[in-house]
Amino acid sequence: MSMLINRQVILSSRPEGIPQAEHFQITETAIPQPRPGQVLIRNHFLAVEPAMRGWVNAVANYAQPVGIGEVMRSFAAGEIIASEDPQWPVSTGVTGMFGWQDYAAVDVSTIDYRVDQADLPLSTSLGVLGINGITAHYGLLRIGEPTSGETVLVSTGAGAVGSCVGQIARIHGCRTVGITGGETKRRMCIDRFQYDAAVDYKREDFAERLAAACPQGVDIYFDNASGSISDTVMQHLNVGARIIICGTASIANWNPTPLGPRVERQLLVKRARMQGFVILDHRDHYTTARSDLADWVRRGLIQYEEEVLDGIGHAPDAIAGLYRGDNLGRRLIRVVG
Amino acid sequence: MSMLINRQVILSSRPEGIPQAEHFQITETAIPQPRPGQVLIRNHFLAVEPAMRGWVNAVANYAQPVGIGEVMRSFAAGEIIASEDPQWPVSTGVTGMFGWQDYAAVDVSTIDYRVDQADLPLSTSLGVLGINGITAHYGLLRIGEPTSGETVLVSTGAGAVGSCVGQIARIHGCRTVGITGGETKRRMCIDRFQYDAAVDYKREDFAERLAAACPQGVDIYFDNASGSISDTVMQHLNVGARIIICGTASIANWNPTPLGPRVERQLLVKRARMQGFVILDHRDHYTTARSDLADWVRRGLIQYEEEVLDGIGHAPDAIAGLYRGDNLGRRLIRVVG
Numbered sequence: 001m002s003m004l005i006n007r008q009v010i011l012s013s014r015p016e017g018i019p020q021a022e023h024f025q026i027t028e029t030a031i032p033q034p035r036p037g038q039v040l041i042r043n044h045f046l047a048v049e050p051a052m053r054g055w056v057n058a059v060a061n062y063a064q065p066v067g068i069g070e071v072m073r074s075f076a077a078g079e080i081i082a083s084e085d086p087q088w089p090v091s092t093g094v095t096g097m098f099g100w101q102d103y104a105a106v107d108v109s110t111i112d113y114r115v116d117q118a119d120l121p122l123s124t125s126l127g128v129l130g131i132n133g134i135t136a137h138y139g140l141l142r143i144g145e146p147t148s149g150e151t152v153l154v155s156t157g158a159g160a161v162g163s164c165v166g167q168i169a170r171i172h173g174c175r176t177v178g179i180t181g182g183e184t185k186r187r188m189c190i191d192r193f194q195y196d197a198a199v200d201y202k203r204e205d206f207a208e209r210l211a212a213a214c215p216q217g218v219d220i221y222f223d224n225a226s227g228s229i230s231d232t233v234m235q236h237l238n239v240g241a242r243i244i245i246c247g248t249a250s251i252a253n254w255n256p257t258p259l260g261p262r263v264e265r266q267l268l269v270k271r272a273r274m275q276g277f278v279i280l281d282h283r284d285h286y287t288t289a290r291s292d293l294a295d296w297v298r299r300g301l302i303q304y305e306e307e308v309l310d311g312i313g314h315a316p317d318a319i320a321g322l323y324r325g326d327n328l329g330r331r332l333i334r335v336v337g
Numbered sequence: 338m339s340m341l342i343n344r345q346v347i348l349s350s351r352p353e354g355i356p357q358a359e360h361f362q363i364t365e366t367a368i369p370q371p372r373p374g375q376v377l378i379r380n381h382f383l384a385v386e387p388a389m390r391g392w393v394n395a396v397a398n399y400a401q402p403v404g405i406g407e408v409m410r411s412f413a414a415g416e417i418i419a420s421e422d423p424q425w426p427v428s429t430g431v432t433g434m435f436g437w438q439d440y441a442a443v444d445v446s447t448i449d450y451r452v453d454q455a456d457l458p459l460s461t462s463l464g465v466l467g468i469n470g471i472t473a474h475y476g477l478l479r480i481g482e483p484t485s486g487e488t489v490l491v492s493t494g495a496g497a498v499g500s501c502v503g504q505i506a507r508i509h510g511c512r513t514v515g516i517t518g519g520e521t522k523r524r525m526c527i528d529r530f531q532y533d534a535a536v537d538y539k540r541e542d543f544a545e546r547l548a549a550a551c552p553q554g555v556d557i558y559f560d561n562a563s564g565s566i567s568d569t570v571m572q573h574l575n576v577g578a579r580i581i582i583c584g585t586a587s588i589a590n591w592n593p594t595p596l597g598p599r600v601e602r603q604l605l606v607k608r609a610r611m612q613g614f615v616i617l618d619h620r621d622h623y624t625t626a627r628s629d630l631a632d633w634v635r636r637g638l639i640q641y642e643e644e645v646l647d648g649i650g651h652a653p654d655a656i657a658g659l660y661r662g663d664n665l666g667r668r669l670i671r672v673v674g
Contacts, residue, residue, distance in 0.1 A: 054606075223601070226599065226601040226602070227599075230601070245601050245604045245605045246605075247605070248601050248602055248605065251599070251601075251602070254602045257598040257599055257602070257603075258598075258599050259596040259597065259598060259599065260596065260597070260598075260599040261593075261594040261595070261596060261597075262563065262564075262588070262594055262595050262596065262597040263600060263611070264560070264563040264567070264582050264585050264588075264611075264613070265563070265585050265588070265591045265594070266594075266613075267582045267611060267612065267613035268582045268583075268584070268585065268613035268614075268615070269391075269613070269615075270613065271613050271614055271615055271618060272612070272613055273610060273611070273612040273613075274600070274601075274604060274610070274611045274612070275604065275609070275610040275611070275612075276601070276603075276604035276605035276606070276607065276608050276609055276610075277605075277608055278605070278606075278608055281608060
């Protein structure tokens with residue numbers, strides 16, 4: 001080990017809305033020792049994702065909030081460097097909720113999985129083969145239940161989850177349409193993620209362009225956005241449409257709950273279904289999803305984009321950056337040389 | 338036949354929002370003759386239901402709107418009095434979309450079903466054994482998927498559909514809570530429909546009383562109301578909740594779409610599902626549902642309430658009356674002595 005200290009990104013105050021750099025502090029502490037049943041992990045990559053906003057909110061949410069003074073919760077990928085469990089030997093690549101820090105001593109139950117796609121970069125285990133790809137796979141296939149020829153519309157279509165959704169839908173014979181912000185990401189949707197069409201929600205003529213991009217209406221809407229983007233989409237639902245609620249990136253603050261056009265009538269008239277899910281509930285789906293995803297990546301059917309920030313110093317501002325739309329691709333922080 | 342004329346209730350102008358008496362006219366015409374493949378039906382009971390508002394709206398809906406000058410579309414129950422199809426002999430009891438009129442000559446494909454529960458009144462074929470009971474059965478059991486011990490909350494809990502939902506949920510071992518307007522209907526929920534609790538949405542302390550009535554939260558919300566009633570319910574969803582959108586009785590006008598608190602975050606955090614349905618899509622479910630319902634009615638497990646208005650002259654104001662909350666029980670118009 002070249003470093004003798006463990007740098008940790010600590011939640012230092014409680015944000016309202018989107019967490020900013022000022023809500024975090026970087027501290028240094030001793031490297032922990034694994035106890036029996038634990039392993040010591042050297043993190044290589046730390047994840048940054050929109051859901052982290054929810055993890056630091058004080059209000060009841062789908063997980064207990066991170067406490068003030070605690071290491072910021074995050075997915076990470078790394079290598080076991082010391083082990084007190086013979087099933088998890090030194091040098092094994094692993095992912096899990098190891099937090100924004102250099103080293104983590106964790107119970108082996110904390111490990112999400114052993115990285116066994118040695119031909120693919122470790123970083124993919126946090127993105128296209130990790131929580132992003134698995135989220136796309138479960139949400140689209142298990143909740144959306146696409147059939148060939150249907151139109152699948154994806155908000156944040158160029159994002160780490162959205163770009164997977166679009167490509168998995170294409171593999172299943174669907175017409176795919178991405179919604180994204182700005183011409184750079186719109187081109188990326190078409191050129192890199194092979195959407196049949198892509199629409200920039202920042203344009204004044206977004207509604208007209210969306211209608212033109214979905215001439216057969218929308219059968220599945222994979223929604224990471226909420227807000228006025230979704231309100232526009234609701235006008236184009238087909239009978240039997242499925243709306244998969246995966247995230248709400250366009251709404252900065254849910255306290256109090258913002259107003260929008262009521263959806264009940266449209267759901268009734270269109271016999272449509274709107275369903276939220278949290279991928280952490282579906283661990284029994286991970287193996288199937290990863291196997292499919294690795295196969296598709298190897299065959300070149302799924303392209304992915306990563307944006308790697310070098311050094312833990314990038315962490316405090318990294319969530320706010322996501323909400324500013326700074327990033328292109330899965331945002332990761334590399335913490336090992 | 339004692340009458341030589343066919344009285345018909347005609348849609349004479351296009352309502353915006355709830356159809357009122359002034360939007361209809363009663364006219365008299367000759368009794369039609371059945372053509373080959375048709376039968377002539379003498380209606381006994383005409384149905385009145387909230388969905389009729391949608392059937393006369395000009396905007397795209399789940400059925401083509403009734404044209405100006407046409408007989409008002411409705412479910413009806415009657416008897417075949419002349420037949421040009423040997424499979425449908427004279428004297429057979431039938432239900433179907435026969436319209437607000439004394440007589441209808443219809444293709445036999447228009448018939449919903451042959452009334453074969455001769456031990457139960459013909460009127461039940463339009464209510465608890467008809468579209469209301471079938472709607473409750475399909476929506477609760479196929480979409481809601483209740484399991485024993487769950488809390489099932491029903492808006493318009495004393496209504497023709499809602500009261501069935503509550504009782505079917507009770508048969509399946511659920512805790513049942515009805516929402517209704519006024520103390521008379523609230524008592525009816527408890528005393529007649531055997532809800533475990535019932536709450537009057539017109540009271541100022543509705544939110545507190547609803548919370549007290551659902552101490553374990555809400556697993557299934559069968560919604561006929563929408564609006565502020567549903568907004569209150571959304572605060573009490575359990576993880577994995579199912580919201581069945583069956584009607585939107587509390588909203589008088591959907592053009593433009595009224596605003597309400599956005600539901601996406603709550604659906605996400607609670608991993609909840611909100612789904613609309615229209616029973617006319619599910620004809621393959623009718624036989625199963627009617628068989629179950631007839632069994633439960635015979636065994637006294639389901640109570641039902643009917644309000645029979647005597648004479649076709651009651652028809653024009655009958656839909657508006659539903660929205661005023663005038664009625665207690667399934668509203669029918671008797672047109673035969």
